Amino acid sequence: MKKILVTGSCGFIFSNFMRKVMREKTPYTFVSVDKVIAPYNLYNVGLNRDHAFYMGDIADEAFINNVFLLEKPDIVIHGAAESFVDASIQSAGPFIHSNVVGTQVMVDMALRHGVERFVYVSTDEVYGQLGKDEPSWTEETPINPRNPYSASKAAGELIVRAAGETHGLQYTITRCCNNYGPGQPPRNLVPRAIKSILADEPVPIHGSGKYIREWLYVDDHCTAILAILEKSPYNEIYNIGSGISCSNLDMVQKIGTCLNKTPKIEFMKDRLGQDFRYSVEFSKTQKLGWKIAHTFDAGIEKCVKWYVDNGWFLQSTGM
Numbered sequence: 001m002k003k004i005l006v007t008g009s010c011g012f013i014f015s016n017f018m019r020k021v022m023r024e025k026t027p028y029t030f031v032s033v034d035k036v037i038a039p040y041n042l043y044n045v046g047l048n049r050d051h052a053f054y055m056g057d058i059a060d061e062a063f064i065n066n067v068f069l070l071e072k073p074d075i076v077i078h079g080a081a082e083s084f085v086d087a088s089i090q091s092a093g094p095f096i097h098s099n100v101v102g103t104q105v106m107v108d109m110a111l112r113h114g115v116e117r118f119v120y121v122s123t124d125e126v127y128g129q130l131g132k133d134e135p136s137w138t139e140e141t142p143i144n145p146r147n148p149y150s151a152s153k154a155a156g157e158l159i160v161r162a163a164g165e166t167h168g169l170q171y172t173i174t175r176c177c178n179n180y181g182p183g184q185p186p187r188n189l190v191p192r193a194i195k196s197i198l199a200d201e202p203v204p205i206h207g208s209g210k211y212i213r214e215w216l217y218v219d220d221h222c223t224a225i226l227a228i229l230e231k232s233p234y235n236e237i238y239n240i241g242s243g244i245s246c247s248n249l250d251m252v253q254k255i256g257t258c259l260n261k262t263p264k265i266e267f268m269k270d271r272l273g274q275d276f277r278y279s280v281e282f283s284k285t286q287k288l289g290w291k292i293a294h295t296f297d298a299g300i301e302k303c304v305k306w307y308v309d310n311g312w313f314l315q316s317t318g319m
């Protein structure tokens with residue numbers, strides 16, 4: 001069995017990833033790293049005897065070197081990152097530390113210990129922004145990040161690609177659209193809306209709420225990563241999308257419908273450098289045989305139900 005080292009396993013996407021892959025029969029064993037044991041996702045990791053979890057900083061070379069020495073992973077899925085755009089606008093330093101320096105350390109250690117594939121989990125935000133009627137981004141669209149978060153993710157991509165060209169690192173880069181699903185902290189739009197609507201409080205929304213995002217249920221991102229890992233040639237980039245786009249305001253209305261309530265909205269000062277629209281063309285990933293399992297309606301229903309059934313989660317995590 002091949003061993004996969006996952007970074008960022010206490011975050012939103014990779015705690016869902018770990019839970020999903022551990023419950024299913026896969027030809028892999030897993031080991032994971034995160035710098036925190038986030039209280040909201042603690043229950044997802046460390047509960048499985050086949051899974052070793054290491055708490056530490058990916059930018060700490062000695063720590064990561066020891067994880068590689070002890071665990072000898074065959075594959076790396078590098079998902080750890082500072083990920084909250086608003087925080088990157090307040091202070092970019094932690095984003096450079098984790099997303100740039102941390103990615104360089106992960107790449108260096110993957111090269112030193114000879115892993116067979118390095119999957120770098122990037123984001124569609126590296127493309128920048130689209131106008132209302134512009135065509136969706138393809139993998140050939142030049143990257144043009146517009147905020148410190150997306151710039152740091154793009155820098156990570158360049159580090160991975162340079163290691164491929166210079167040292168022969170066998171890599172894959174994924175660029176997924178916005179995810180929604182269980183276990184996301186309420187600083188993000190979907191859980192924030194659920195929390196506010198349930199409490200009969202106004203949902204805070206940036207600017208006019210007209211910004212358009214493409215939305216994918218988190219489990220479908222996880223299955224796409226596995227499909228890409230198993231079926232793609234080396235040194236390629238894959239967009240992961242859903243084709244389901246809506247404004248932030250429409251998303252909040254949809255959540256209100258699921259909860260049988262009319263949301264109140266509080267328009268907040270706009271985010272600096274806000275991107276107007278994201279949309280990816282993702283037929284390259286579909287050609288690998290990956291299919292989306294959740295329609296928008298089914299995904300949102302499932303997501304809202306999870307937060308309603310797990311009310312403790314919204315209460316235990318700050319905004």
Ligand SMILES: NC(=O)c1ccc[n+]([C@@H]2O[C@H](COP(=O)([O-])OP(=O)(O)OC[C@H]3O[C@@H](n4cnc5c(N)ncnc54)[C@H](O)[C@@H]3O)[C@@H](O)[C@H]2O)c1
Pocket residue numbers: 007008009010011012013014033034035036038056057058059078079080081082083084097098102121122123124153175176177178179180
């Ligand atoms: N959320 C989305 O919609 C989305 C979409 C596309 C791509 N992505 C990418 O997917 C990945 C996961 O995103 P997420 O939404 O789960 O983010 P998240 O913030 O919930 O999780 C990221 C995890 O990385 C960990 N981390 C950060 N810096 C670290 C460091 N220096 N050392 C060790 N661990 C560190 C954090 O503790 C956290 O648990 C990120 O790389 C992000 O850029 C996210």
